[in-house]
Amino acid sequence: MxxxxxxxxxxxEVPPRVLKALSEPIIHHRSQDFREIFFEVREKLKKLFKTKQDVIVFASSGTGAMEAAVANFFCKGDKVIVVNGGKFGERWTQICKTYGLDVDEIKVEWGYAVEPDDVKKALEKNGNVKGVFIQGCETSTGVEHPIKEIAKIIRETRGDDTLFVVDGITAVGVFDVDMDGWGVDILLTGSQKALMLPPGLSMISASERALKFMEKSDLPKFYFNIKREMKAQREGETAYTPAISLIKGLRESLRMIVDEExxxxxxxxxxxxxxxxxxxxxxxxxxxxxxxxxxxxxxxxxxxxxxxxxxxxxxxxxxxxxxxxxxxxxxxxxxxxxxxxxxxxxxxxxxxxxxxxx
Amino acid sequence: MxxxxxxxxxxxEVPPRVLKALSEPIIHHRSQDFREIFFEVREKLKKLFKTKQDVIVFASSGTGAMEAAVANFFCKGDKVIVVNGGKFGERWTQICKTYGLDVDEIKVEWGYAVEPDDVKKALEKNGNVKGVFIQGCETSTGVEHPIKEIAKIIRETRGDDTLFVVDGITAVGVFDVDMDGWGVDILLTGSQKALMLPPGLSMISASERALKFMEKSDLPKFYFNIKREMKAQREGETAYTPAISLIKGLRESLRMIVDEExxxxxxxxxxxxxxxxxxxxxxxxxxxxxxxxxxxxxxxxxxxxxxxxxxxxxxxxxxxxxxxxxxxxxxxxxxxxxxxxxxxxxxxxxxxxxxxxx
Structure with a gap:
C-alpha cells in the first residue's frame, strides 16, 4: 500500500473539496454558468493580490506568467536588473535574455536575501533601468527577499520610470505582498502552491504604471498577450479556451482562503x-x-x-x-x-x- | 434542475472515468509514479499522431501549441503561406505576423475547403517558401481540408525546403491524419476535443525535417521551447511543472482511444x-x-x-x-x-x- x-x-496538497470540483462534469466556457464562476474568481483574486487591478488567469505553469511579465511590458534592448539568488532568479535572467533585454544581474549567494542597498547601488550604476526583477520567495533556497523595502527604493529613486516585477509563485497567499500598497508593478503566481490546486494555472496582475509600459512594448507575444486577455477577462471570458476544471477548483480554494479562513x-x-x-x-x-x-x-x-x-x-x-x-x-x-x-x-x-x- | x-x-463531453482520474490526490511530477504515467502517455500519443517522433505536451490551450509551431521552427522574415478559410486560419496569420513572418494568404471562402491546386500555384508564385500553414479541420466552418493531397504537393515540389504545419485541434483522433506516412512536418492538437479531457493541455510533434529547421530558428520562445521540452520529456519529466491531473486524465482517455476502442x-x-x-x-x-x-x-x-x-x-x-x-x-x-x-x-x-x- x-x-x-x-x-x-x-x-x-490539494483539499478534497477542491479535488471534487475538478471532477464535476465539464461546462462550456462561453456560458453564463462559467462567467459567474469566473467573475467570482476575479474578485477574490484581487483580494489575494491586494490590488484593484485586473488579475489575469492563464492556462500554463507559473513560468508562463513569468514569460508574460517580460514579453508584455518591455522593449528589445531595455536595461533591466535581475536579483539572482537561486534557480528562479536565474530563470528571470534567462527569460529576459531570450527576449533581448540588457540584463545586469545582482548575484546573491544562495541562501541569502538581497540587501536593499545593493539594489539601490545597481539602480544608481545603471542610468535608464526599465525594470527590476525578483522573487518574493526564492523557492530553491527558501529565502524571502525584502520586497517592501526594495519597492520603496525603486519608487523613491526612479518614480514611474522603472517597473518592479515580483515572481510571487511561492509568496502570494503565503505571506503579505501588498501589491498596490507597496507599489509592486507586476505580481504573478501559480496554482499549485498556496492556492492548493493542481498545476496548470498561472495568474498575473499589472499596475497602472505597467499598463503604460505595455502600450509601448515591442516584444512578440500571442498566447500570453495580457492586453487581449484583459479585454476578454473583463467580460468573464478568455481569449483562448481556459482550463475550465482548474478554474472551478480555483473558485473553491479561493473561497477557503479569502472568505472562510x-x-x-x-x-x-x-x-x-x-x-x-x-x-x-x-x-x-x-x-x-x-x-x-x-x-x-x-x-x-x-x-x-x-x-x-x-x-x-x-x-x-x-x-x-x-x-x-x-x-x-x-x-x-x-x-x-x-x-x-x-x-x-x-x-x-x-x-x-x-x-x-x- | x-x-x-x-x-x-x-x-x-468528458467520460466519468476520466473525470475520476482528475480528482485523485495529487502526486509529484519528479517521481517514478509520474514518470511511468508520462512514458505511457508518450507512447500512446505517438500512436495517436501516427508518428515515430516525440509528441510534446504543454500545459496550455491549443493556441499555445499553435504559437509553438511558429516560434520554434521559423526565422524573422521567412516567407510562409497560410490557408485562411475561417477563424482558425486567421489565427495562423495573426501568430505568424506577430513573429514577423512574411505571410502570403490563400483566402478561401468560409465553408469551402482549399483547392490543392491553389496551394501549388501559391508555392510556384512565391519562390522561397519556408512553411505552409493549414487546419486539418477548420472548426469555425466544419470543413476538412485535403491534407494528404497538399502534403504530396509540398513534398513533390519543395522537397525538404518547406514545412507543412497542420493545426489538428479538431482533426487528430477524429479522422485519419497520417503524420509520418503523408509527410506532415508539424502536427498539434488540444485536450478538450477528441481526447475527451477538459481544456488545459496541448500536444505537438515535429518531423526530422522540422527539427533541422528548429536548429536555425531565431524567434524568441521560453515557455513553449520545444527543444528544451523534448530533452526533459524524453526523461519522463517536463521543463516546467506539468498539469499533473490532466496528464493523469490523458492516460485514461488514451487507454480508451488507442487500446480499447x-x-x-x-x-x-x-x-x-x-x-x-x-x-x-x-x-x-x-x-x-x-x-x-x-x-x-x-x-x-x-x-x-x-x-x-x-x-x-x-x-x-x-x-x-x-x-x-x-x-x-x-x-x-x-x-x-x-x-x-x-x-x-x-x-x-x-x-x-x-x-x-x-
Missing amino acids: KKFTLFTPGPA GLENVFARHKKLASILRNMVEGLGLKIFAKRPAPGLTTIEIDNAEEIRKKMRELGAWVAGGQDKLKGKIIRIAHMGYYTEGDMIYVGNVLKTCITGN | KKFTLFTPGPA GLENVFARHKKLASILRNMVEGLGLKIFAKRPAPGLTTIEIDNAEEIRKKMRELGAWVAGGQDKLKGKIIRIAHMGYYTEGDMIYVGNVLKTCITGN
Whole structure:
C-alpha cells in the first residue's frame, strides 16, 4: 500500500473539496454558468493580490506568467536588473535574455536575501533601468527577499520610470505582498502552491504604471498577450479556451482562503507552521539553510540529504531536495497551502526518525 | 434542475472515468509514479499522431501549441503561406505576423475547403517558401481540408525546403491524419476535443525535417521551447511543472482511444455519427454549411440560429453558434470524442423539435 503526503514546494496538497470540483462534469466556457464562476474568481483574486487591478488567469505553469511579465511590458534592448539568488532568479535572467533585454544581474549567494542597498547601488550604476526583477520567495533556497523595502527604493529613486516585477509563485497567499500598497508593478503566481490546486494555472496582475509600459512594448507575444486577455477577462471570458476544471477548483480554494479562513489568518498560520517545524529541526541540531527564511518552506542543511529524503518518502512524507549546486546538500519541506500544525508534528517527527533512527 | 450534454467543438463531453482520474490526490511530477504515467502517455500519443517522433505536451490551450509551431521552427522574415478559410486560419496569420513572418494568404471562402491546386500555384508564385500553414479541420466552418493531397504537393515540389504545419485541434483522433506516412512536418492538437479531457493541455510533434529547421530558428520562445521540452520529456519529466491531473486524465482517455476502442474504430464511429446526424438534418430540409464536411462536427445553415441554439439549450443540448460573420447564420453540432449513435438521435431530435415545434 502506498500512502504519502506531499511537503514539496509545488505541487502541494490539494483539499478534497477542491479535488471534487475538478471532477464535476465539464461546462462550456462561453456560458453564463462559467462567467459567474469566473467573475467570482476575479474578485477574490484581487483580494489575494491586494490590488484593484485586473488579475489575469492563464492556462500554463507559473513560468508562463513569468514569460508574460517580460514579453508584455518591455522593449528589445531595455536595461533591466535581475536579483539572482537561486534557480528562479536565474530563470528571470534567462527569460529576459531570450527576449533581448540588457540584463545586469545582482548575484546573491544562495541562501541569502538581497540587501536593499545593493539594489539601490545597481539602480544608481545603471542610468535608464526599465525594470527590476525578483522573487518574493526564492523557492530553491527558501529565502524571502525584502520586497517592501526594495519597492520603496525603486519608487523613491526612479518614480514611474522603472517597473518592479515580483515572481510571487511561492509568496502570494503565503505571506503579505501588498501589491498596490507597496507599489509592486507586476505580481504573478501559480496554482499549485498556496492556492492548493493542481498545476496548470498561472495568474498575473499589472499596475497602472505597467499598463503604460505595455502600450509601448515591442516584444512578440500571442498566447500570453495580457492586453487581449484583459479585454476578454473583463467580460468573464478568455481569449483562448481556459482550463475550465482548474478554474472551478480555483473558485473553491479561493473561497477557503479569502472568505472562510481569511487571508491574514492564512499568513499567520504559515508563520506558525514554519515556527513549529523550525523548532523541531533546530532541536535535532540541524541548521536552517535560508538566512532569511520565507514562511512557505523550510530548507535544512543535511549532508546525506538524498538518503534522508528517500527514507522520509518511505515513511510517507514526500519532501524536496536541493536543485543544481544544492543537490544532496539540503532538503526542502514546504508548508504553504493545505497544512496544519498536526502536519508539522508529523513531518518533523518523520525527519527525526530518519536522522536519529528512532 | 439543470441537465445538459455539450455538443460543442471544445470542450466536448468528458467520460466519468476520466473525470475520476482528475480528482485523485495529487502526486509529484519528479517521481517514478509520474514518470511511468508520462512514458505511457508518450507512447500512446505517438500512436495517436501516427508518428515515430516525440509528441510534446504543454500545459496550455491549443493556441499555445499553435504559437509553438511558429516560434520554434521559423526565422524573422521567412516567407510562409497560410490557408485562411475561417477563424482558425486567421489565427495562423495573426501568430505568424506577430513573429514577423512574411505571410502570403490563400483566402478561401468560409465553408469551402482549399483547392490543392491553389496551394501549388501559391508555392510556384512565391519562390522561397519556408512553411505552409493549414487546419486539418477548420472548426469555425466544419470543413476538412485535403491534407494528404497538399502534403504530396509540398513534398513533390519543395522537397525538404518547406514545412507543412497542420493545426489538428479538431482533426487528430477524429479522422485519419497520417503524420509520418503523408509527410506532415508539424502536427498539434488540444485536450478538450477528441481526447475527451477538459481544456488545459496541448500536444505537438515535429518531423526530422522540422527539427533541422528548429536548429536555425531565431524567434524568441521560453515557455513553449520545444527543444528544451523534448530533452526533459524524453526523461519522463517536463521543463516546467506539468498539469499533473490532466496528464493523469490523458492516460485514461488514451487507454480508451488507442487500446480499447482502437484509433481506426474511433475514426469509423465519428464518420457514422456524422452520417446519422446529417441524414436527420437533411431530412428536416436544412442545408449543411460545409462543402467538404469534417467528421468531427456538423455545421448547419439556419436563419434564426441563435434562437434555435437557445431553444436547444433549454432542452439540454448545448450546441455552438457561428463565429464572427457566421454569427446567427449557422449552428455547429460537434460529435468528436465521447459520443454515441444514441447521442446523435437525441441531438437530432432536439433540433427537430426546435425547428418544427414537435
